[in-house]
Amino acid sequence: MKEGPDIAQIGALIGDPARANMLAALTGGRALTATELAAAGGITLQTASTHLSKLETGGLLTQRKQGRHRYFTLADEAVARLIESMMGFAASRGHLRHQPGPKDPALRKARICYDHLAGDFGVRMLDSLVASGSIDAIGDGLAVTAKGESDLQCIGIDVGSLKSSRRPLCRSCLDWSERRAHLAGSLGKALLSNFMEKGWARRMPESRSVVFSPEGERQFLKLFPLEN
Template sequence: MKEGPDIARVAALLGDPARANMLTALVSGRALTAAELAQEAGVTPQTASSHLAKLEAGQIVTLRRQGRHRYFTLSGPDIVEALEVLMGIANRVGHNRVRTGPKDPALRKARVCYDHLAGEMGVALFSGLAARKLIVSDHNGVMLSDAGVSFADEFGIDLDGLRRNRRPLCRECLDWSARQSHLAGAFGAALLSRFYDLGWARRSKDSRIVTFSPKGEQSFKSLCDAPETISRFL
């Protein structure tokens, strides 16, 4: 008998089309009800409940109760990473749904992946921070350089607070639409939160789209491109 992780069981949970649609909807980081997920999957509420029970038993999703309401979320950032990688593979080998609707270009430009910035602007952020040597990569993954630590402090991010949780500070996440890396982890999430606080961007109420104001997009581009002190962007 083989020993080690049973990837076939996990793959079977992710591979059902209805469950895959539900999980893709949850990549946004929002908690959704069974009824909302049934709509995303195009199945009846009873069928959705059956699928969700399997995903919960497999520790792919987590049930959260708020009063009379029951919400589902992905069980952790590693599930988000796995789904984004699978999206990237599907895109690379041509297994794509037909893109429709005016929101798609905006979704590809900037969107939320769990709680960090993805899309073309997410990739630009990762590339810009790397070019400025604020983040560096080695065989252990991505990390902040000494200059990156100073940058985070100047930009108003509490690294000590981020380090107190168990989540990795920086993590490379494959962007399914751009097929390049964007920045995940606690620091990636903190950067997006800071963009909101500064009024550079806002998240769409009913989708994963992140919309930057003209001034915010200009400041974002300068942040990615310029080596000057960050104080001039605040």
């Protein structure tokens, strides 16, 4: 009858539209203030405040006060994964919010998923890394090969130092737009920051989309070719 952990609590937590919108906004990875989240949820500040405290006591959010602002973030990567997996599920059921805004194509092309690259470009990058033998893939599992380690070193990424972190190096993440895997984990994060440092890509404010400069896109496509 009543077995196991209590799903209903977190379900209800995510089940409110305003809260769901706020969580989705935070999937962008950057910390947001209460007022920004209120806007994202489409509600007043007071209401947002109560929602945020609920989400925090529910363990989904952490807050960090800085000056007179209160910055909220997803509690950890597990939360981000849960939200993203629910998005994938919702998308597969056709629970889509039809709003073919101008941002939509940009989001499908390249967007941020917590701290790594998702969308068309994210999928292409992982496919290319696997095809070139830099990453071994068995099902959902990923591992960097010796070749990959040296290739990545050339781009400017030290895999060795990433390995020492407690966080898994590679992890495949299924996103809702492509429904195919892209690269998450500390390596996924490192690659994206690498692109941004080089000026190839930058994040758009108020959105999860990532735009590449013309030159950046050229370099990216050259670096991660698709054979077929």
